[in-house]
Amino acid sequence: MNTADPTVPLDELVRLRRHFHAHPELSLFEFDTNAFIEARLAELPFDEIRSKVAGTGTLATLVGGRPGPVTLLRADIDGLPVQELTGAEYTSTRSGVMHACGHDAHVSILLSAARTLVARRAEVAGTLVFCFQPAEEGPAGNRLMIEAGALENPHVDRTFALHVYSGLDVGKVGVRDGAFFASADEFRLTLRGKGGHGAMPHCSVDPITAGAQIVSSLQSIVSREIAPRDPVVVTVGRFTSGTTFNVIPDEAVLEGTIRCFDSEIRKSMPGRLERIVQGLCAAYRVEYELEYHWQYPPTVNDPKTNAIVRATAQRLLGVENVVEHDITMWAEDMAFMQELRPGAYFLVGSRGDERTSYPHHNARFDIDERALAVGYQMMVGLGLGHE
Ligand code: NI
Numbered sequence: 001m002n003t004a005d006p007t008v009p010l011d012e013l014v015r016l017r018r019h020f021h022a023h024p025e026l027s028l029f030e031f032d033t034n035a036f037i038e039a040r041l042a043e044l045p046f047d048e049i050r051s052k053v054a055g056t057g058t059l060a061t062l063v064g065g066r067p068g069p070v071t072l073l074r075a076d077i078d079g080l081p082v083q084e085l086t087g088a089e090y091t092s093t094r095s096g097v098m099h100a101c102g103h104d105a106h107v108s109i110l111l112s113a114a115r116t117l118v119a120r121r122a123e124v125a126g127t128l129v130f131c132f133q134p135a136e137e138g139p140a141g142n143r144l145m146i147e148a149g150a151l152e153n154p155h156v157d158r159t160f161a162l163h164v165y166s167g168l169d170v171g172k173v174g175v176r177d178g179a180f181f182a183s184a185d186e187f188r189l190t191l192r193g194k195g196g197h198g199a200m201p202h203c204s205v206d207p208i209t210a211g212a213q214i215v216s217s218l219q220s221i222v223s224r225e226i227a228p229r230d231p232v233v234v235t236v237g238r239f240t241s242g243t244t245f246n247v248i249p250d251e252a253v254l255e256g257t258i259r260c261f262d263s264e265i266r267k268s269m270p271g272r273l274e275r276i277v278q279g280l281c282a283a284y285r286v287e288y289e290l291e292y293h294w295q296y297p298p299t300v301n302d303p304k305t306n307a308i309v310r311a312t313a314q315r316l317l318g319v320e321n322v323v324e325h326d327i328t329m330w331a332e333d334m335a336f337m338q339e340l341r342p343g344a345y346f347l348v349g350s351r352g353d354e355r356t357s358y359p360h361h362n363a364r365f366d367i368d369e370r371a372l373a374v375g376y377q378m379m380v381g382l383g384l385g386h387e
Pocket of ligand 1: 101102103136163
């Protein structure tokens, strides 16, 4: 790949990324990160800076010198509750907290791109909103930013966002039209039976037996009810019950995640789940309570907006380095903005060697820092709006 582009401030990108990497903060607690970002942005002549949006987010507006749409460029800023094991010189200084998803790279890329785009303001077509968003890892910071007004004043016409990705070689960009990341919803099922002696099951109502049947039968939603062309995942990740080997407990609790790409299928899932739960609970004489929590919708790329990402990447990196990427079952909270505005989300390859091949959220996750240059070039290219 070409990292010799003299316009890419690779030293600055790396310095910033390592600073954030060494000082990770958990979702909604990104106070130092927020202060660092806002101090950097304050050095630059933006038209407006909205600080401490949704607590630890920032929105910086730049009116370009040429006419054009209002474009929001987004970086998520939070780390994860993971104890880092990379052994890197810039390893986390905060015990039990780590930038294990690469959001440190996203902040560094967007800060550096912002500096360049401010300097090249006269060339920018339209208005740019630089969005530094907290709490991607769970509390849906993207939705909090929307509620705090991120898509208005100015009215945002379209959005772009990226993620570094250890599943893709450095130097490459992954794009996809339509649904890219899955929805992710959660359920919690409480089964109430009647506890008793393990030797006398006929005097009890066993919630574990019922729960075991439910775990197995839920898989028939995917295998027997949904068309094979439509990817759906039903996972029971937690099944808790009982205190010891010879006691039938009163209660069992099952918790799981449901993921898919189609919004009609997504809407149908609680009904399918409950029908199976209801039937089996009746069969096994168990009472139940089912909670279903709608979390992240699927992340859907608008083809027209995505065409801009594809064209920009092809121009900057060469056609051979732009990959039409498969769907992924992750969820991504940028889905909320992309439900409301045409948007495009893309992947920036960050895998250079074995050390940078660990999956995201792994304690050994790290990136090939040449990915910072690619992300920076993409954000500058999209920000300039030269199509
Ligand atoms: Ni992430």
